[in-house]
Amino acid sequence: MQSRYSTHMIPVARRLLLRNRGGWMVTVSGIAATVALVLFLFAVHDGAKDGSTRYVRTAAVDIWISQKNADNILKSSSFLRASLAEDIAEIDGVAVASPLARLITKASIGRTRTSTIFVLAFDPETKVGAPGTVGEGSSDLKPGEIILDRAFVEKYGLAVGDAVEIQGKRFRLAGVSEGTNALVAQFGFARFDDAEELLGLKGIASFIVVRLDNPKDRAAVAQRIRAAFPDLAVHQAADFVRFHEDEADAGVLPVFATAAAFGAVVCAFIVALMLYNSVLERREDYATLKALGASQRYLLRIVVGQALLVTAAGCVAGALFVAALTPLLREAVPALALRYSPSLLLIVPCVLLIGALAAAAPVRMLRRIYPAEVFRA
């Protein structure tokens, strides 16, 4: 049996594959386009997820308190008495407790442009709930000032000192926050008293945000708050972040995963078609190899090797395409938060596996080539 192979084997798979350069190029391009699409979709997802969750990750809040059944700031409604903050501040272990209001509203930029915005309004005295990263300007807000997300600012060509209008109230842009772009809308940050004016309701908050004397005591203090206020939902920071991640995944991940699955099917068809045609075109060569004594395993290695070569080249080309396109996209569409996480590298083994599986059809055809065909003139 064929068991030993030289370490410098003749690259039959590559030679047979590259014989049809046109087919090879088209296939690699097709796989590259698929890989680029999948990379792009998941980069959008990861970017939106990061933008949706970075605020709650970096806001320096130890415990989030809301109405029952509200476990995130994105897709839930919660109305609390703002003065609860004073009661909660009395609980042992609590350093600061402040109200935080959330509004989903429209901001007007200039006379004609409007955009949906998530406004989070924090207590300017304690600053608990202020954005974790302010890249430009300041988070010390004076009345009538607002901090806006970087993508929002770039999208509308705003600069610190410019004005935006929300519900007829004019706000001066005082700062630019980073990582607060949730794709469908961007975050803005205002003073709690300004938000009360926008709401038209005094003394109503969405959340009470708590900072502890010792953040390690989160579990114990959360338990004490629950005991004191059994009608409230009390979330430790880590849990609250996880709820946001789950919410972000539940929103778009199934859609993107479905698109990626379609991409995988397209990729498999492209590879299978190319390999099938390759075997068909080189049928005489495969018959010759069989006649000379090439085992089925050797021929399988050729076809699967070709599948891996073409998919690997497609992955590289797709990644290069995305790398070249990303800066242009970021320039053209600032609201598009693209984030390439290391987990995207998983696409490579997935595509290689798809390629190897796609070799099944050509391998079946290979089995139907008889070595005696070699005698046909």
Added chain:
Amino acid sequence: MSDVLLRAESLSKEYDSGVVVRAVSDVSLTVSRGEIVLIIGPNGSGKTTLLSMLGGLMRPTRGMIHLGDRALHELSDAALTDFRLRHVGFVFQGFRLLDVLSVRENVQLPIEMAGGANARRTAEEMLAHVDALHLAERSPRVLSGGEKQRVAIARALANQPDLILADEPTGSLDSAAGEAAIQLLTGTARAEGRGVVIVSHDTRIAPHADRIIRMVDGGIPVRN
């Protein structure tokens, strides 16, 4: 020539595609080591089918084939393929060199597939033997017919096979090149004690053969 290498007994091959067609009918044949057997006959007489069965490329419908001490008709497909690789060399009318490989690689490939050590050096020795070493790194596409056939012979000899089967080895060559190819093939086989079965229409090969078998309608008439 009593050292029998190949023994085929009562070989038949039938194709059934609604109507049964008998391509080879009850053929028995022996080939000794170092013996050159030429099979001639008109088109459709079953020569190539017989050659396919002798080389393990096709299974007989009935009959037995022994090459050395192995019963080819009893081997599994995988074992038969491996047996072919190590014990049978083929020379084809259309040369069947892989044009995506160099001349050297064409000869090296069967050695490599058989797991032979120093495949490259062995391939170069084979090419030197057929006076084609200077062509080693060229593509088969740029070779003349005679050169291609010399390379094909080197490839057939690459794994030191016991038996060489040649299908119309001069069919694509001019007279001089054909004569040279046959001299090379038969001379080497005789010198190294390999059995050779040649199927051809070319009667100029006859003087090189130790035995000539005429096939008619899938069989070998008794007067052979």
